[in-house]
Amino acid sequence: MNDIKLGKKLIKRINEINRKDIKIMEVCGTHTQVISKYGISNLVKNITLLSGPGCPVCVTHESYIDASLDIIKRENVKVITFGDMIKVKGTNKSLEDYRDKFKVIYNPLDALKIAEKNKNLDFVFLAVGFETTAPIIALTIKLAKKNNISNLYFLVSLKLMKPILNKILKLNTDIDGIICPGHVATIMGSEYFNFISSTYNIPSVICGFEALDVVAGIYTLVKSINKDNFDFSNLYKRCVKVNGNKKAHLEIKDVFKVSNGLWRGIGEVNNSSLIINKKYKNYDALDKFNIKISTKKQANKCICSEIILGKKLPYQCNYFSKECTPMNPKGPCMVSSEGSCANYYKYRGAF
């Protein structure tokens, strides 16, 4: 996939065509990683590449972490989580402070096996992610029901990309183009992102995750921006169909319903999350443990929220690489390997 010769030609053309100072935002943690790893920001002139809210860990609200810590402290209960979540702090602490009380998995089906093997304990799976992960969590909940697993619950924080993009593009009118998240598009379909160009009059492009995919995406956007067009293109046709994965849509619809969602540093965004519906409420950890997620705004001195909204870059934060490092993250963007700050720290060095 990575034709270096073509990649070099595209970068040369980007720099020849572009006559403006432009800002392009990507909204997928894996795109953030690709851009940083290959030093793409340094190869394109007069283009600022911004990382939006594309890392689920970075946008997981403090109150959700506090709820998981409330659960983890209880007797005979253990938490199951994706590895990225363990260092994210709630109001004060993170899961890492309770090392013997959680298990890290890659495949949600492992949560079923763990629960089945340890029937004397209750387990809570921290189900975080975007539309890409939602059908998988839905299937896992359905399999738990089918297999009569009664000691596994789900603390769900599944976010939707469309409402948050609407919020960002209303708040930040400086953004000239959007690189859309390829795997959210695999599930939802290319049409899901068509609104960016048609509503906000800026070009947008769906990209894959090889260096060439991203460079081709930037080239496509730069061409449109310099012609004052607002085209919408799907360059990830090998994995993204117009209407997405219909089976995945059915699974999401069967298990979840759309609700307002809390985003770290941003607050409540209307209709931006998925919660477990009535049919599967026996699997909802909020019901089981009688927990309410607080919507209270948390005081945070770092500027993660402005970074996620594309208003500032990581090294503009006073804490970056000083008090806040991947070894001791202060804000969520430094925690995950997909976070904007963690990528600046790893690939561009401390400032």
Place this chain on the structure above:
Amino acid sequence: MCLAIAGEIINLDNNYALVDIMGIKDKVNIQLLDYPKVGDYILIHTGFAIEIINKEYFNYLNKVFNEMIKKEEENE
């Protein structure tokens, strides 16, 4: 976290497929796919296949963008 990797189906068994991922064999849930076949390349996210990769577009970027740049260079 929406990271996904590609693998080739080498065997099918009800809701699961044995998949070759760069030489490593792993069992992947295929309930979200329509009619997967042995030899298909699939996109895998957290142990689940989320799409069959369309082979027709394997070289789409190389073909389209090489042609585009060639035309631009000819016009200059």
